[in-house]
Amino acid sequence: DGRKPANPAFWWVNDEGEEVKWSFEELGFLSRKAANVLSEACGLQRGDRVIAVLPRVPEWWLLNVACMRAGIVLIPGTSQLTAKDISYRLQASKAKCFITSDTLAPAVESVLPGCQSLKSQLIVGKGSRDGWLNLQELL
Numbered sequence: 001d002g003r004k005p006a007n008p009a010f011w012w013v014n015d016e017g018e019e020v021k022w023s024f025e026e027l028g029f030l031s032r033k034a035a036n037v038l039s040e041a042c043g044l045q046r047g048d049r050v051i052a053v054l055p056r057v058p059e060w061w062l063l064n065v066a067c068m069r070a071g072i073v074l075i076p077g078t079s080q081l082t083a084k085d086i087s088y089r090l091q092a093s094k095a096k097c098f099i100t101s102d103t104l105a106p107a108v109e110s111v112l113p114g115c116q117s118l119k120s121q122l123i124v125g126k127g128s129r130d131g132w133l134n135l136q137e138l139l
Contacts, residue, residue, distance in 0.1 A: 012058045020058045027065065030139070034066035037138045042097045042120040046071030051089055052099040053077040053108075059124045059135060063099060079104055087111035090118060099135075102127025 009024040022030065038044045050072055054060045067074040075093055077086075079101075086107055090098070094117040098108050102125050109129075112118065123132045 010058070010061060012061075022058075027062075030062055031065040031069055033139050034062050034135070035070040037122075037133075037135065038063075038066055038072055038097070039070050041133055041138050042122060044070065044072050044097055044120075047073065048097070049073045049075055049093050049095040050097040050099060051075045051077055051086075051093065051095045053079055053081055053086070053104055054099065054101060054124055055079055057101075057124065063124075063135075081107070083107045083110045087114060090115045096120070097122060099124060101125050102129060105129050105132060 006023060008021040009027040010020070010022040012020045038050070044050065050067060052060070052063055052074055053076075064074055066072075075089065075095060077089060081089070089095070090111065091114065096117055096119045098118060099122045100108060102123050105121070105123060108121065121132045122135055123129060124135045126136065128134055
């Protein structure tokens with residue numbers, strides 16, 4: 001039809017050359033689904049706080065947009081946090097959900113007994129752990 005293809009809303013490339021491209025329509029659709037996962041599966045409401053400790057994967061940006069859509073406060077963290085750092089952030093923020101990768105989940109699990117506010121844990125990636133929801137499966 002002679003029209004130029006639209007620029008992607010999101011374009012991610014890793015060190016191995018793998019690409020993820022989302023159009024504005026796809027980003028909107030996926031972020032609405034992710035917002036529903038946070039609201040329904042994780043039981044979060046507007047104003048609730050979520051800590052996300054993730055490497056820079058596409059889901060990092062997807063969850064940022066999803067939190068904005070749902071009115072959820074996203075607290076980012078670096079993957080270099082220790083269990084002590086995670087415990088402090090959970091207790092100080094009173095976060096209700098923790099989002100991380102399966103490789104970082106053990107550090108969170110080690111401090112769970114001291115975190116009464118935490119209601120759900122969400123894993124980003126292909127791995128699974130007992131007591132954790134998996135974002136890919138829920139999307």
